Amino acid sequence: MSIPNHIAIIMDGNGRWAKKKNLPRVSGHVVGVKKAKEIIDSCCDNQVKYLTLFAFGRENWRRPEEEVSFLMNLLYEQLSYEFKKLHKKKINVRFIGDRSRIDSKIKDKIDKIELLTKENSKLYLSIALDYSGSFDIIQAVNKIKQEKNDIIVNEEIFAKYLLTYPYPNPDLFIRTSGEFRLSNFMLWQLSYSEC
Secondary structure, three states, X not given: OOOOOEEEEEOOOHHHHHHHOOOOXXXXXXXXXXXXXXXXXXXXXXXXXXXEEEEEEHHHHHOOHHHHHHHHHHHHXXXXXXXXXXXXXXEEEEEEOOOOOXXXXXXXXXXXXXXXXXXXXXXXXXXXXXXOHHHHXXXXXXXXXXXXXXXXXXXXXXXXXXXXXXXXXXXXXXXXXXXXXXXXXXXXXXXOXXX
């Protein structure tokens, strides 16, 4: 089997995993972060060029406030300490999604990480944060309307306005919980991915 060029993963089922082990839901998120790091290292070791991790969907804001707060604090902690290690490994890190609802201290960290790692090319890591496939499509349509009001849009032009551009569409899509649905993740980009 050939190595995929781009792997997209919905990091899902952490809370259910914790519940089965009689642990608080948030314990599952901590373990999920550890597993994400293992996946990133494995992609580097196996020459996977692109990895997209669905970390926090737009629908996740509906979770209990305590859990959302924990997730945002966990993200801030990872941005503060772990992402320097990714830079040392020559990983290019970027975040895709709507940043308007993200706390300013997290946005500042995201900006610094993206700037710090922008020249790296061992692995292109996209982290989908406050992301949904439908949001991505709508923001692309709005940008096209704003910039190219007088042209006929085809698939190639449209793809250039998606948040994932210029990265290729995923070859392989994984959902860690065993669920068999996209959950509003990369609706355009996953159309020909192996699941």
